[in-house]
Amino acid sequence: MYPSDYRYTSEHEWIQVRGETGTVGITDYAQHALGDVVFVELPKVGTPCVAGQPFGTVESVKAVSEIYAPVTGEVLEVNTALADAPETINKDPHGAAWMIKLRLAHPQELAKLMDAAGYQAYIAEKQKEASA
Numbered sequence: 001m002y003p004s005d006y007r008y009t010s011e012h013e014w015i016q017v018r019g020e021t022g023t024v025g026i027t028d029y030a031q032h033a034l035g036d037v038v039f040v041e042l043p044k045v046g047t048p049c050v051a052g053q054p055f056g057t058v059e060s061v062k063a064v065s066e067i068y069a070p071v072t073g074e075v076l077e078v079n080t081a082l083a084d085a086p087e088t089i090n091k092d093p094h095g096a097a098w099m100i101k102l103r104l105a106h107p108q109e110l111a112k113l114m115d116a117a118g119y120q121a122y123i124a125e126k127q128k129e130a131s132a
Contacts, residue, residue, distance in 0.1 A: 001028060001120075003094055007070065007110055008119035014094065015070040015102075017110060022071060025098045026058065026089065029123045034060040037089040040082045042099055047075045049102060051109050056099065058089065071109040073102035 006014040012030035015022040031037065039059035049055045049069035056067045079098050082088060089097040104110075114122060 002116040004116045006094070006116065007113035008116070008122075009068060009070045009113060010122065011068045013068055013070050015110070015113070017104065017107075020104050020107070021076060022073065022102045022104050023098045024070060024100050024102060026067060026093055027119070028093045030065075031090050031093045031097075034058060034065060034089075035062045036060055037086045040086045040089065040099070042078050042082065043075050045075050045078060049073055049075060049100075051106075051112075058086075067099065069102070070113055071102065071107075072105040074105070075100050076103050077101040 002008070003016070006016045008014050008027065012027045013024060014027050015024050037058055037060050040056065042056040043049070047055070049072060051069055051072045053069055054066035055069045058065050058067055078100055082097065082099065091097070
């Protein structure tokens with residue numbers, strides 16, 4: 001379910017890196033927790049992002065949640081299709097619903113993120129705590 005070539009944050013964002021560019025979105029776990037997504041606010045191209053800091057928001061029928069940058073960088077591209085079809089986040093969170101592409105400022109920050117197995121263990125623990 002969670003692509004093995006992505007890295008994951010404890011705030012439920014993912015990043016897929018190709019060269020110096022990282023594509024960022026939210027995980028399947030996050031979209032399930034949010035419920036039906038009705039609006040997305042994303043930064044403009046050229047906006048600097050700082051690892052661990054919010055870069056946008058996702059609004060669902062349940063709540064508004066901030067989206068955090070997994071790494072530091074500059075926004076190179078924004079998925080403008082999400083403005084007209086925010087529900088794509090619920091349908092394809094690890095594919096068509098990518099949010100931004102960043103030029104990585106500090107590629108070494110990726111080492112602080114979880115791999116797919118680590119992320120799956122993390123959410124399994126979260127679910128166990130929630131049901132206790």
